[in-house]
Amino acid sequence: MKHYLGIDIGTFESKGVLVDADGEIVASTAQPHKMIVPQPGWAEHRAREDWWDDFTFLSRKLLAESGVAPTAIAAIGASAIGPCMLPVDADGEPLTNAVLYGVDTRAAMEIAELTEWIGEAILLDRCGNALTSQSIGPKILWLKRNRPEIFAKAHRILTSTSYLVYRLTGAFVIDHYTAANFSPFYQIEEKTWSDALADDIIGLDRLPDLAWTTDIAGVVTARAAEETGLAPGTPVIAGTVDAAAEALSVGVLSSGDMMIMYGSTIFIIMITEARVRDPRLWYAPWLFPHQHAAMAGLATSGTLIHWFRDQFARDLDPSTSMQVLAAEAEQSPPGAKGLVVLPYFSGERTPIHDAKAKGVIFGLDLTHSRGDIYRAMLEGIACGTNHIIDTYAEAGQEPSAILAVGGGTKNRVWAQATSDISGRTQIVRAKTVGASYGDAFLAALAVGDVGPDSILQWNPVVSDFVADAANAEVYRRQYGIFRELYPKTRDLMERLGGHP
Structure with missing residues (x-):
């Protein structure tokens, strides 16, 4: 029977599941980690230790506990907290701790300045969003101003899911849903990167390539297979933010x-x-x-x-x-x-x-x-x-x-x-295991083994909270x-x- 691997990296814990073709969870596990708060308003993770090491630990543990052969995994889906800002060098190595999503408010000054320069109405029209602590553009500007030596070395600015997919496949990709948080660089109507609103912050070639969530970003490389225990050549989807995968899971x-x-x-x-x-x-x-x-x-x-x-x-x-x-x-x-x-x-x-x-x-x-x-x-x-x-x-x-x-x-x-x-x-x-289950379903969807409505059979209603x-x-x-x-x-x- 085919199986699908889903792994999600959360703020305090990473979770993984192996799911069979009927949507049954054959193995699940979790691994805790810490959120780093160097000073008030800052929130960080260590990308290698908190994201990739968790991924490799969970994948190996799931394979060991389930007895499922790596070659029986038809596709892999990953999600993670987002949007985050992680500068990496040309080899994909992190240059600093990852700056987390909206809980990190260090770029408040950059948010205010960019909003004033561009105009809130234009931002809302072109990018779909006002600039907030959830936006990555101001955090990139913060990095350029406050850590210029790191900014200069940055080959790409990734988010959390992008980093996992890179480590698995060698591809720098980001899904459209996540990319919309990279204001003011993502244009909603065209669904593409643009520097029309801010052309002096970063070159667009330093952002990940755009893809839809269920696009196959690549396959597990030999190096990633050695680290994770997965089979080389296994398809990996572009993935998405944890909350989106979690929404689909229910x-x-x-x-x-x-x-x-x-x-x-x-x-x-x-x-x-x-x-x-x-x-x-x-x-x-x-x-x-x-x-x-x-x-x-x-x-x-x-x-x-x-x-x-x-x-x-x-x-x-x-x-x-x-x-x-x-x-x-x-x-x-x-x-x-x-x-x-x-x-x-x-x-x-x-x-x-x-x-x-x-x-x-x-x-x-x-x-x-x-x-x-x-x-x-x-x-x-x-x-x-x-x-x-x-x-x-x-x-x-x-x-x-x-x-x-x-x-x-x-x-x-x-x-x-x-x-x-x-x-x-x-x-x-x-x-209710959440995003990792949604990741597994998205992986099955990507390779054509299920349709979108199949999630209703995979995960039926069992209870409710009534006012x-x-x-x-x-x-x-x-x-x-x-x-x-x-x-x-x-x-x-x-x-x-x-x-x-």
Whole structure:
């Protein structure tokens, strides 16, 4: 029987699966790694150690545990956090740590300057997106200004998935969906690179070659086969960002379908009939020609949960600490006894796009417990998620179906609060392993072994989160305060600035 390998590199963990021709997972495994925060507002990974070493470890472990012969793998799909900025030399060797996606806000000055030089209206029209911390163009400019010696040596600027595909095949490629985050260099209508809006930052020949997600980028080289245990000559797809692969893994196929990904960040993707022009949301061509996607994401979600555990649950056994905190949150009532949290602990992405935004825990008194504060953190993330859903609706894009995926779906307080605050049902499918499963499906799709609708049979619906009307009033009050709290403290956040 044919098999398909899918590996995804996340912010804190990499995951891999081997899937058979019926969509059954025959082996799965994971490998943790760290996010490096050298200073406030920065977020980095080591590309070789955190991305490629994870990939080789997972591929070898999956082969060993499954007993599947490398030659039985018909195709390979990879995804990773994105968009990231990684300068590499002519041999594809990283020249510095990778600068991560929107959680890294170091290029705030470059974002402001490029927006002023080019004009927000022109950016939105030509690139589909306002410049934000999610954009790679300003980060390339930051590199040129602040690390000129590294910039000069950079043969290509890659993103995370591009680096994995290069290590597997020797090809420098990037899919259109990811490339749309390289504003101001990607032109939406033409679906090509252009320096028309910024011709003095970097040569276009130093960017990866463009491809569609299921295009075959190349085959596993002899060197990559030796490192990974895979068979030389195995097809490798161009791949995509983790969130896009995750959306496909739960059946986001048609206009109106929305995915909420509960991970290190909340990430939302909705397929739309036409291009959405709203500066609060991100736009990209979808994974396949003639489809469109509107995206949004919070800056800190699962990352905030990890931070809370590491700072305020040091007394707990790390192996069970998340379960204990979840139980404590269950003991706190909806509304967390009047606490409201702004989860802007790394600034915020959509819809406010404010790198200077700060985290706030509002309403504390001496009766509050750790469980109350933890629940308020979860509800704050849920409020931020609903703020995004409301933004879609205001842009004329009310979701027809919401599919939830990711590790956070196992945190019932978090997922249920999201449905209660939004008043919307979230559908959960049988396999919530996420992007790596989507990668395996994309690999099967690329070699013609399945059609797009096959994912509905591979991964059927098993449950849902339905809004509880009994909690509507308390959450209406909480969400109203949440929406007022940021505008009333924004000026103070800017005055506070960073650490002295």
